[in-house]
Amino acid sequence: MNIQTIQLENWKKFTEPIEIHLKDGLNVLYGPNESGKTTLIDSIITTFYSKHTSNSQKIKNLKPWGTSLHPRSSITFTKNGQEYRISKGFQEKKSLLEKMDQGSWMRIAEGDKADKQLIELVGGQMPTRGDTKPEYWGLGQTLWMVQGTPIIQEELNDETRSSMQKMVGATIESEEEKNVLKEINSRFLENFSPKKKELKKKSQLGILKDEIARLKNDLNASHENINKKETLMRTLEDNQIIFGKNKANLEAALKEKDELDEKVSEANEHQRNREKLESEINKLRTEFQSSKERIDEINKSKNEINRIIESNDEINLQLDPLNAESSNLNQKMEDNTSTVRGLDEKISSYLEEKRIVGIAHTAVMDEMSLDGKENQLKEITDLKEDYQSTKEKFDSILVPGEKEFSKIEELSQDIRDAETSLKAIGLNIKTTTPQRMSGEIVLDHDKEQFNLEGESQTWTAHQSVKIVIDQVGEIEVTSGSQDVQGMKETLEKIKTQYQELIDPYPTSDLSQLKSLMNQKESLQTDLKWLQGQLDKKDEKGEKSISNEILTLKNRIKSNWNKIPSGSVYSECEGKDKSRVREELSRKINQIEDVINQLQKDRHQLSEILENDRKTVKNTTNIIVELKTQLHGNNQRKEEIENRLTRLTEDGRSIEERDYELNQLSVKIEQKERAWNVYQDEIEEIEVRPLKTFEGLNNRVKRLDDEIRKQEISHAGMERELSMLIAQSTDSSVLSEKLTQLEFKEKELETEVAAIKLLYSLTNFYRDNTICKISQPLETKVTEDMDRLFGPKYALKFDSKMKPESIQASGQEASLDILSFGTQEQIWCLFRLALGSILSSGEKQLVVLDDPLVNTDPVRMHHALEILEENARNMQVVVVTCDMDKYDSLSGANFISMDEIRPMNVK
Numbered sequence: 001m002n003i004q005t006i007q008l009e010n011w012k013k014f015t016e017p018i019e020i021h022l023k024d025g026l027n028v029l030y031g032p033n034e035s036g037k038t039t040l041i042d043s044i045i046t047t048f049y050s051k052h053t054s055n056s057q058k059i060k061n062l063k064p065w066g067t068s069l070h071p072r073s074s075i076t077f078t079k080n081g082q083e084y085r086i087s088k089g090f091q092e093k094k095s096l097l098e099k100m101d102q103g104s105w106m107r108i109a110e111g112d113k114a115d116k117q118l119i120e121l122v123g124g125q126m127p128t129r130g131d132t133k134p135e136y137w138g139l140g141q142t143l144w145m146v147q148g149t150p151i152i153q154e155e156l157n158d159e160t161r162s163s164m165q166k167m168v169g170a171t172i173e174s175e176e177e178k179n180v181l182k183e184i185n186s187r188f189l190e191n192f193s194p195k196k197k198e199l200k201k202k203s204q205l206g207i208l209k210d211e212i213a214r215l216k217n218d219l220n221a222s223h224e225n226i227n228k229k230e231t232l233m234r235t236l237e238d239n240q241i242i243f244g245k246n247k248a249n250l251e252a253a254l255k256e257k258d259e260l261d262e263k264v265s266e267a268n269e270h271q272r273n274r275e276k277l278e279s280e281i282n283k284l285r286t287e288f289q290s291s292k293e294r295i296d297e298i299n300k301s302k303n304e305i306n307r308i309i310e311s312n313d314e315i316n317l318q319l320d321p322l323n324a325e326s327s328n329l330n331q332k333m334e335d336n337t338s339t340v341r342g343l344d345e346k347i348s349s350y351l352e353e354k355r356i357v358g359i360a361h362t363a364v365m366d367e368m369s370l371d372g373k374e375n376q377l378k379e380i381t382d383l384k385e386d387y388q389s390t391k392e393k394f395d396s397i398l399v400p401g402e403k404e405f406s407k408i409e410e411l412s413q414d415i416r417d418a419e420t421s422l423k424a425i426g427l428n429i430k431t432t433t434p435q436r437m438s439g440e441i442v443l444d445h446d447k448e449q450f451n452l453e454g455e456s457q458t459w460t461a462h463q464s465v466k467i468v469i470d471q472v473g474e475i476e477v478t479s480g481s482q483d484v485q486g487m488k489e490t491l492e493k494i495k496t497q498y499q500e501l502i503d504p505y506p507t508s509d510l511s512q513l514k515s516l517m518n519q520k521e522s523l524q525t526d527l528k529w530l531q532g533q534l535d536k537k538d539e540k541g542e543k544s545i546s547n548e549i550l551t552l553k554n555r556i557k558s559n560w561n562k563i564p565s566g567s568v569y570s571e572c573e574g575k576d577k578s579r580v581r582e583e584l585s586r587k588i589n590q591i592e593d594v595i596n597q598l599q600k601d602r603h604q605l606s607e608i609l610e611n612d613r614k615t616v617k618n619t620t621n622i623i624v625e626l627k628t629q630l631h632g633n634n635q636r637k638e639e640i641e642n643r644l645t646r647l648t649e650d651g652r653s654i655e656e657r658d659y660e661l662n663q664l665s666v667k668i669e670q671k672e673r674a675w676n677v678y679q680d681e682i683e684e685i686e687v688r689p690l691k692t693f694e695g696l697n698n699r700v701k702r703l704d705d706e707i708r709k710q711e712i713s714h715a716g717m718e719r720e721l722s723m724l725i726a727q728s729t730d731s732s733v734l735s736e737k738l739t740q741l742e743f744k745e746k747e748l749e750t751e752v753a754a755i756k757l758l759y760s761l762t763n764f765y766r767d768n769t770i771c772k773i774s775q776p777l778e779t780k781v782t783e784d785m786d787r788l789f790g791p792k793y794a795l796k797f798d799s800k801m802k803p804e805s806i807q808a809s810g811q812e813a814s815l816d817i818l819s820f821g822t823q824e825q826i827w828c829l830f831r832l833a834l835g836s837i838l839s840s841g842e843k844q845l846v847v848l849d850d851p852l853v854n855t856d857p858v859r860m861h862h863a864l865e866i867l868e869e870n871a872r873n874m875q876v877v878v879v880t881c882d883m884d885k886y887d888s889l890s891g892a893n894f895i896s897m898d899e900i901r902p903m904n905v906k
Contacts, residue, residue: 010069016902026871031897049132052095274678363559780833821854839874
C-alpha cells in the first residue's frame with residue numbers, strides 16, 4: 001500500500017483545509033517542533049484504524065482548541081494496483097470509501113461498511129472499544145515507527161507473520177489442519193488463559209475442582225465438629241471436678257482469714273504508735289534545726305555589719321582628694337572654653353568676609369563665562385547662516401547620480417560608436433563641376449536642394465541616394481542592405497534613451513554636467529564640514545545656550561545684590577574682570593590663611609579641653625562609683641540591721657538560745673531510743689501478719705473469680721454442645737459424593753492435559769516454521785548492520801520474528817545492553833528490511849518519525865545510503881526536525897511544514 005495524498009480540515013492545529021502530496025520512494029517531512037508533523041502521521045493511523053463513530057477522548061481532542069469544529073480527513077492510497085480514497089468526518093459520524101474508475105471516483109461503501117471494507121484493504125482490525133493500538137495496525141505495527149516508540153514491545157501480529165509466510169512461499173498447515181488447530185486452540189482457550197497458560201476457574205475442570213474442594217472442606221468441617229463435641233464433653237466433666245475443688249479451697253481460705261483478724265488489729269495498732277513517735281521526732285528535729293539556723297544567722301549578721309563599717313571608712317578617705325581635683329579641672333575648663341568662644345567669633349567674622357569675597361569672585365567668574373557663552377552663540381549663528389546658504393546652492397544644482405551618469409556616458413559612447421559604424425559603411429557622394437548645375441538630392445529619404453557652380457560638395461548616404469539634375473535627368477543608387485536600417489533604428493533608440501536621461505538636467509554637454517557634479521560634490525563636502533562644526537559647537541543646542549546666558553545674567557545680578565551696599569567689594573562691579581578676579585582670589589587666600597591659623601589654635605585648645613573633659617569624666621566616674629559603693633554598703637547595712645532586729649525581737653540572749661538548743665537535743669535522743677524499739681518489732685508484729693492477711697485476701701479473690709469464670713464457661717460450653725449436636729451432618733454421604741467427583745476429576749485432567757500437550761506441540765511446530773520464515777529478514781537486517789556499524793554485531797531473532805539479541809565477539813547478549821541510540825538504529829533497519837522484503841509482492845509504506853535523532857555523523861552517512869536504497873522499491877516517509885541531516889539525499893521529495901498553505905490559498 002502507498003499513500004498519495006492526505007487532506008485534513010479542523011484537525012488540531014490545521015483549522016483550514018490542507019493537502020499533503022506524497023510520492024513513491026523517499027519523502028522527507030520536516031519542520032520545527034509543534035509544526036504539525038506528528039499530527040499528519042497520526043492522522044493516517046486515526047483515519048485507517050479508528051471507527052468514524054468513536055467517542056474516545058483522543059477523537060474529542062482532534063478538534064482545534066477552544067472550538068466546536070468537526071475534524072475531517074481524506075486519504076488517497078493505492079492497493080493491488082487500484083486507487084482508493086477514504087473520507088471520514090469524526091463527530092459527524094461519516095465514513096465514505098471510494099474507488100477510482102475511469103478517471104472518476106465511484107462510491108464503494110458508507111458508514112460501518114466503509115470502515116470494515118477499509119480494514120480488509122489496508123489490513124489490521126478496528127478496536128472493539130477505546131482507541132486503536134499498534135497491534136491493530138496490520139503491517140503498520142512493524143513498518144510504522146511513530147514518535148517516541150522506536151522499539152516494538154508487543155508481539156508481532158498475525159498479519160505480519162502471515163505476510164512473511166506468503167513472501168517465502170511457506171505454508172504451515174492445510175485447510176483441514178487449520179480446522180483441527182482451530183479446534184485445539186478453542187478447546188485450549190476453554191480451559192486455559194492465553195497468556196499465563198494457567199487453568200481457568202470457570203472451565204469444566206476448574207468448576208469440578210472447586211466443587212471437590214468445597215466437599216473436602218465440608219467433610220473436614222464434619223470431622224472437626226465430631227471431634228469438637230467429644231472435646232467439649234470431656235472439658236465439661238473436667239471443669240465440674242475443678243469447680244468442686246475451688247469451692248472447698250475458698251471455704252478453707254475464708255476460715256483462715258477470720259482466725260487472723262486479731263493479729264492484724266495488733267499490727268495496725270503497733271504501726272500507728274510507731275508512726276506517731278516518728279512524727280514527734282521529726283517535729284523536734286525541725287525545731288532544733290530552726291533554732292540552730294537562727295543563732296548562726298544572728299552571728300553572721302553582726303559580723304557583716306562590722307565589715308561594712310570598715311569598708312565605708314576606707315571609701316571616705318579616697319573621696320576627699322578626688323573631689324578637690326575635680327573642682328580644679330572644672331575651673332580650668334571654663335577658662336579654656338571662654339578662649340575657644342572668642343576664637344569662634346573671630347573665625348565667624350572672617351568666614352563672613354570670605355563669603356562676601358566669594359560671592360563677588362563668583363559674580364566676576366560668571367561675567368567671564370557669560371562673555372564666552374555669548375561668543376559661542378554668535379559662532380553658532382554664523383555657522384548656521386553659512387550652512388543655509390551652502391545648502392541652497394547645493395539644492396539649486398540638478399545633476400544625475402554616479403550610476404545614472406555612468407549610464408548617460410555609456411549611451412553617449414554607444415551613439416558615437418553607432419555613428420562611426422554608420423559612417424564607415426556609408427556611401428560618399430562627391431560632386432565637382434566646372435559649370436553651373438542644380439537639382440535635388442535624396443539621401444536615405446531625406447531630400448535637399450543643391451546648386452553648384454564651379455565648386456564641389458560631398459554627401460553621405462547609408463542605404464540609397466537619388467540625384468535629380470535639372471534639365472539632365474536623375475540617378476538613383478540603392479545598397480539593398482537591411483543591416484544599415486537596423487543600425488539606424490538602434491541609433492535612434494539609443495539617442496531617444498540618451499535624450500530622456502539628459503533632459504532633466506541644465507546641459508547636455510557631458511563635460512559641463514561632470515563639472516556641475518564635481519561642484520555639487522564639493523558643496524556636499526562643505527555641508528558635512530559645516531554640520532560637523534555645528535554638531536561640535538551646538539552640542540547642547542542653541543536654545544540651551546540662550547537659556548544658560550539668561551541664567552548667568554540672573555545669577556550675576558543676584559550675586560551682586562547679595563553684597564552689602566557699604567562693602568568695599570560692591571565697588572568691583574563693572575571694573576576690569578581679569579584684574580578684579582586676581583585681586584579677589586588673592587584676598588580669599590589671605591582670609592583662608594588667617595582662618596586656618598585661628599582654626600589651628602582653636603583645635604589645640606579643643607584637644608586640651610577634650611583631654612581635661614576625659615580626666616574630669618574619669619574622676620567623676622571614680623567618685624560616682626565610690627559613692628555608689630558607699631550607698632550600697634549603707635543600704636546593705638540597713639537591711640542586715642533590720643534582719644537582726646527581726647531575729648532578736650523575742651528578747652532572748654544568745655546564751656538562752658544555746659541552752660534551749662541543748663534541751664531539744666536531749667528530747668530527740670530519748671524519743672529516738674523508743675522509736676528504735678518499735679523498729680525492731682516491725683517484722684514480727686506488723687509485716688508478717690499483714691503480709692499473710694494480704695495473701696489470704698488475694699487467694700479468696702482469685703478463687704472467687706475462678707469460680708465465677710468456671711460457671712460462665714460451663715454455661716457457654718453447654719450452649720455450644722447443643723448447637724454442635726443440632727448442626728451435625730452425615731459424613732459418610734459426603735465421602736461417597738467426594739469419591740465420585742474425584743473419579744470424574746481424573747478423567748477431565750487426562751483430557752485437559754492431552755489438549756494442553758496438543759496445543760504446545762502445534763505451537764512448537766508453528767514457531768519452528770516461523771523461525772525459518774524470518775531467516776531472510778534476519779539476513780537482510782544483519783547485512784545493513786554490517787554497513788552501519790561495521791562487522792561488530794550479528795542480530796538474532798526470537799520465535800516471534802522480533803530482534804531479540806546480538807552476537808559480539810562470540811558472545812550473545814540482550815539488545816538492552818546497547819545504548820538507546822544503537823537500539824533505535826537497529827529497529828529502524830528492521831522496519832526498512834521488513835518493508836523491502838514485503839515490497840517484493842506489493843509496494844509497502846514505511847513511516848519513520850525522527851528515526852535517527854541519536855545518530856552520529858559517521859553512522860548517519862551510511863544510514864542515509866541504506867535509506868535511499870530501500871526506498872527504491874517502496875514508499876518511505878521520514879519525519880524530522882533537523883533538515884540538515886537529510887540535505888544530502890538527492891532523490892527525496894522534501895515537504896516543508898512551513899510551506900503548507902490552506903487549499904483555497906494560491
